[in-house]
Amino acid sequence: MDLEEYARRQIRLGISQDAIRNGLADRILEFKDRAGRDYAEELADAVIQEVKFSSGLHGDFFEFERSGVGMGEFGVGSRGTGDFFAHRELARVIGKTSASVGVDEMDDAGAVALDESAEERQYIISTVDGMHSRLSDFPFLAGFHVTRATLRDVYVMGARPLALLSDIHVADDGDVAKIFDYTAGITVVSDLMDVPLVTGSTLRIGGDMVLGGRLTGCVGAVGVASYMTARKGTAPGDVLLMTEGAGGGTIATAAIYSGFPEVVEKTINLQFLRACEALLADPVIHEIHAMTDVTNGGLRGDVYEIAETANCRIIIEEEHVRGLVDPAVGEMLESLKIDYLGVSLDALLLVAPRQAVPAITGLMDSIGVKVAEIGRVEAGPPGAALVVDGREQDFTPRFRESAYTPVKKVVDRNKADFSTMKTAVRRAADAAIEKKNRVIRQLSP
Secondary structure (H helix, E strand, C coil): CEHHHHHHHHHHCCCCHHHHHHHHHHHHHHHCCCCCHHHHHHHHHHHHHHHHHCCCCCCCCCCCCCCCCCHHHHCCCCCCHHHHHHHHHHHHHHCCCCCCECHHHCCCCEEEECCCCCCCCCEEEEEEEECCHHHCCCHHHHHHHHHHHHHHHHHCCCCEEEEEEEEEEECCCCCCHHHHHHHHHHHHHHHHHCCCEEEEEEEECCHHHECCCCEEEEEEEEEEECCCCCHHHCCCCEEEEEECECCCHHHHHHHHHCCCHHHHHHHCCCHHHHHHHHHHCCHHHHHCCEEEECCCCHHHHHHHHHHHHHCCEEEEEHHHHHHHECHHHHHHHHHCCCCHHHCCCCCEEEEEEHHHHHHHHHHHHHCCCCEEEEEEEECCCCEEEEEECCEEEECCCCCCCCCCCHHHHHHCCCCCCHHHHHHHHHHHHHHHHHHHHHHHHHHCC
């Protein structure tokens, strides 16, 4: 419960201060039932006062151009076309940088050259992943899966992870034990993969203004690479290989909230990370053109992004993909009518020339990781196709990833006009770029 947002909305609606005060006090007592009415009303008065002082301020530091489009309405964070569009607009706001792999390439992590003059150039790889929002009540799972995710993003750039960092935010009424359980989940992965957690931050969500026990946070990682396997390395003539996937935070969430808690244990593994370790230690790594994890909107989303970044066409053979979904996970997805091609499977996707396939599959077999060739890369306009029963079908991402919880199945039905929303979002990004440039000019010597 966001007290500040509640007060601002009520004031905008023209509700009387006494009514706002009483409404706020009621909301406060729903969460702090031992506080007493006097405390609740005193806190409500303070909230109203702060909102009034902070309203009506003008200028670049206090205002922003609103798009009129909500995050959920546009699908931001839902790993579909709206989310991809928003991230490409973010890349515009950031602009062109000196990075070797920048945000405009939509890769798993970013890269900066460590020493341009060195004979063997090395790259600093960095990334950050947010925990799954629906795992707030399951801190250990949240910490485990977000750490595994951020390490995956470093590994698939061809880098060895060196350090982890963590950021934890818990709302005002959240139990302090959440930060410990979350950190325990992080350090299970950290300890087993020998990548130390070296720094972090712990705060409350919204300070005193947000009531409840919601947990959110992220884990970042830093690594070093001498040979990068970024998406832009994908080339016509390459083939795509994929390892078996049992999912991570998304599949765990689907299992918990759909009555399949026994499936959660399938997601607790380090198979992906150990597969990457084996690849980095083998000469075959220098034959791999690109690597990624099947996460962003599932295989649909990742293949689309690779095709866009590498400016090529990708063909996926559906019959070869289905067998790479963990059987228990696959049965759950099928029973819930969740499209397994549009949900995060946390499988490893490799792009390499055909002559490298025997060495890659042999290495994966030697460590007990199931892998298969699932597609190919062709020259042509950027795009993707799925072959089902010998016929090509469109394989572009949907507006949101597959609806994998009962709530998402409801939310996914309510769609506004996407083209209208895109125009509004792009206009807001343009305004942010203009503001950025104004402030840069102001601060420039």
